[in-house]
Amino acid sequence: MKWNIPSLEELEDKIWRCTACGNCKVAYDFGPPPFFGQICPAGVEFGFEGNIASKGKVAFARGIINGDLEWNEDLLNDVYKCTVCAGCQEQCELDHKPFIPEIIESMRRKAVDEGVGPMPAQKVIAKSMRSFDNPYQGPRRMRTDWTRPFKKAKAPIKDIMKEDAPILYYVGCTGALNVPVRNLPVATASIFQKLGLDFGILGENEVCCGSTAMRIGDHEEFKRVAEHNLRLFKDLHDNHGVNTIVTSCAGCYRAIKKDYKLSEEYDELMDGIQVIHTVELLYNFFKEGKMKFTKELPWKVTYHDPCHTGRHLSEFEIDEDGSEAWQGAYLRKKDDNCLFDIPREMLQSIPDIDFREMERIRNNSYCCGGGGGVMTGYPDWAAKNASLRIEEGESTGAEQMVSICPFCHYNLNQGAKRVKSPMRLYDLVELLDMAL
Incomplete structure (x- = not known):
């Protein structure tokens, strides 16, 4: 499957569009009333100019491309000390504005490709993805632990691979495997049942969307799970009646809606499938008076x-x-x-x-x-x-x-x-x- 994921070098023209004006360093709104506030978590915490918003990160990108900077622990740290929140992108008004998160992540992809990234603590994510198809080191059987209350109440949730349904609830790794967050899929499924929706889950067959891997620069691992999911979604549409994929996870939502479109086969494989956030789905029912x-x-x-x-x-x-x-x-x-x-x-x-x-x-x-x-x-x-x-x-x-x-x-x-x-x-x- 061909992907249009740009390298750092392919983004060089966009990188040089930054004039280092510094607008990206703070949140602002002309109002009325006017607003001014901090926007960059790394800038707030570390202060060093290279950590502050896209102005600092672009300086690193230029140095890496032209050979003035070589990978070492400090540079790697500075490249990864960023939540890629896109707060700086919101503030920028220059021609490189549309590409800022991609520039930051392309540096990470280069670090991974050259064998120095990601950070040591993040390497467990890549290992876990390869071993368990999720970043939490959770065995696949744990993906259905949150469904136990529904079984106990004699209202089990469909396994969509065994029972067809028009709606796939794509739970996501965090909701299924991060125990303090399991209230989220429980509440989501509870609402779906109260509304009488015909939905199912993949359960142990669910594979990570790949968002976490993509964010830390491991684009090969992202592509592996994304290709699996795209083909799986097509099979679910063609053979199991799925026409809507619902997720309660912001990361999954962003990955499937935006990152997956970097595949040249996206339109073909996702034809006839709507991807929607849980809140959007519920809002539609609410506006129709059904909720x-x-x-x-x-x-x-x-x-x-x-x-x-x-x-x-x-x-x-x-x-x-x-x-x-x-x-x-x-x-x-x-x-x-x-x-x-x-x-x-x-x-x-x-x-x-x-x-x-x-x-x-x-x-x-x-x-x-x-x-x-x-x-x-x-x-x-x-x-x-x-x-x-x-x-x-x-x-x-x-x-x-x-x-x-x-x-x-x-x-x-x-x-x-x-x-x-x-x-x-x-x-x-x-x-x-x-x-x-």
């Missing part, structure tokens, strides 16, 4: 926008032929695919909920600190960064925080523990299930 909340939830809550369901899904229009501005010019950005409004509308529709917004939201949301391999490579920093977000949530007067990403779920709860905060991160589906 009504009957129980009050008197909570004060705030909402955290995950990077992978937010700004990572922005689409950039580029003047490829120079007909509107000049060849290669960045023209404009569309956020139609970003899940900003739907979660907020669903959250505020819950009876008696008291919703409070943080300052840094939507495109300017501050990353939880767990993405880009940081939660594995630098767990102390990930938790420390998460605690900053928890404190920002507390400043609104909210008692709990809500999001739609299992990575954010785990890491922000780790951050709350770190500062002994009573605030807890809940996934939106947990609250929706409580209110049904």
